[in-house]
Amino acid sequence: MSSLDQKASSSATTERVKASLRKRYAAEKRFKLYGIVAISASIAFLFLLMGSIISKGLPAFSQTYVNLNVSLSAEQLDIDPTATDSELRRANFSGVIKQAMRDRFPDVSKRRDKKALYSLISTGAEYDLYDRIVADRSLIGQNVNLWLIADDELSAIVKSKSDLSAPDSIVTRLTDQQVGWAKNLQDAGDVDVRFNRTFFVNGDSREPELAGIKAALMGSAFTLLITFTLSFPIAVASAIYLEEFAPQNRWTDIVEVNINNLAAVPSIVFGLLGLAVFINFFHLPRSAPIVGGIVLSLMTLPTIIISSRAALKAVPPSIREAARGLGASPLQVVTHHVLPLAMPGILTGTIIGLAQALGETAPLLMIGMVAFIVDIPTSVTDAATVLPVQVFLWADSPERAFLEKTSAAIMVLLVFLILMNAIAVMLRKRFERRW
């Protein structure tokens, strides 16, 4: 080939490469664009979801109180001033509150109207009164100004900051007359919106203004504690055995296939298993975090085993050889070198598994953790429910105020999850080492 031909062919090559380069760069640009669009879409959905939950749930963190002048005479309470605490329980608290309401609105005379008037104050106010008197006996016989918990419907129209002078524009179950009373109370400065402590210290309740998240929160905490203490050591031990010690034969292949299959079993099946084995056969208590925890650990095990095996596999073989070459026993190779290096990956898998367990509802329905729990569980054998089940229960309730509770419960669930993840990230940072 002459040098001229060579030149011509090389410039032709350049042209072709240039033409194809344009195409390749265009393809790259398109690909980047798809990525950006995908990420923007997911962020937008996330914001939409979070925005909706937060805007709906925030009102649940505040509680409306009504200021009333209550006369706590022993006579009206229908008690002996020296009554014991348990005798005090039978005192006529609702009577004194009703009296206080009648005193506040002396014009109300009809029986039906009175009933409508009384319904503006929550039944929880009675328990509140009892607590106050037990704490301070000197209140008996006095006339005191007290802030009492308002009913959820009154609370809703106050918190929504609607114009109470135009009852027609407000969506509420309250009558125009009741809205009028509310307006009267508000104008007199006798209505106040405060932080809702009740939500964090109470269990569930039929009354939305008294319903709290603590029972479900404790239930979730106990359940996850059981899940973690069972699944983490068992899963890590199985992963280490399978990855580092087990011979490669048909049996270990079968075990491996089955672990992978277990990870794909619908969670409700684990619930049925829990019901049949742990409750019906071993007679463990129903609705208890211990059973929930065991069932969820069964569900979490394959997730942790699979990710732990992947983490162990990712440790470079040269580290194992180095340790073995120095005369470390097989167990020392694992515990001194392989496991510390695999720990970040194992923790990631664990947190994914536990997050799954935290959000799981279906299997817990089967073992009775769907109960209406008023008392805060104090041990793993107490009847309990968990956060997602509480969300499910509240979402199912007809009262409008449970709508905000539902969103608030989701927020608590998310905060729980974020805290858990934060701990995991912290632990991972501690373990993370380069090699």
Added chain:
Amino acid sequence: MPSSAQEAFDKLTHTVGTPTVDNAKMQTRNVNVFYGEKQAIYDVDLDIGQNEVIAMIGPSGCGKSTFLRCLNRMNDTIPSCRVTGQMSLDGEDLYGADLDPVLLRARVGMVFQKPNPFAKSIYDNVAYGPRIHGLAGNRAELDDIVVDSLRKAGLYDEVKDRLDAPGTSLSGGQQQRLCIARTIAVSPEVILMDEPCSALDPIATARIEELIDELRENFAIAIVTHSMQQAARVSQRCAYFHLGKLVEVDDTSTVFTNPQHELTENYITGRFG
């Protein structure tokens, strides 16, 4: 391979030269190694003498690394690997029923091709072996072992101010010397080196070669290398492997100046390999 060389290989039934020595530290007789059905080593007889450096050379895949790794049973973890024949350390059968491979590896240390320090501090890297074997009674003794090993490995002056720094923060050559320090901290009797300089630059290589020469005073060393110059520089005896057979073994000077076998000559003169 030229056809004449092929013929020479096919005809090869016994090793040329002198595979045995009088003061043998390790002895191997009729060693065959199989990976499953495939045979990797054929009937190798070879001695490793006290205080000598023996270099193993040969083209890739000739089995020299496999042979080396059998000497401290590092191949045990490969399930398909099978070894027949006799291998012994001070007359003790390496594959005997009463020999513990963990103990064997404490006596026969190994340095690998790629520097592989642990994800620990420089100090802990060196102290690891003595710790697991309980070689030091107290902290002061352990300190002595660590400093002494680092000195012997020619690394102490470079790292004495940062013994707490991670071993992985060192340069490649320093890491390899750290690995050597880690190996000699256990005071093994034999050190196996599997291409210890292949990942290093010429300056670092020169340091390691000097070091190997110094270590010969106290240890028997077997080194696998792809560099014939390196083999010529550091070893007293040299073994040439070809396709799983030990072709020739003799004093290094003899092998390089007056090779007896055609294959050896071809290899060291650069005709192939």
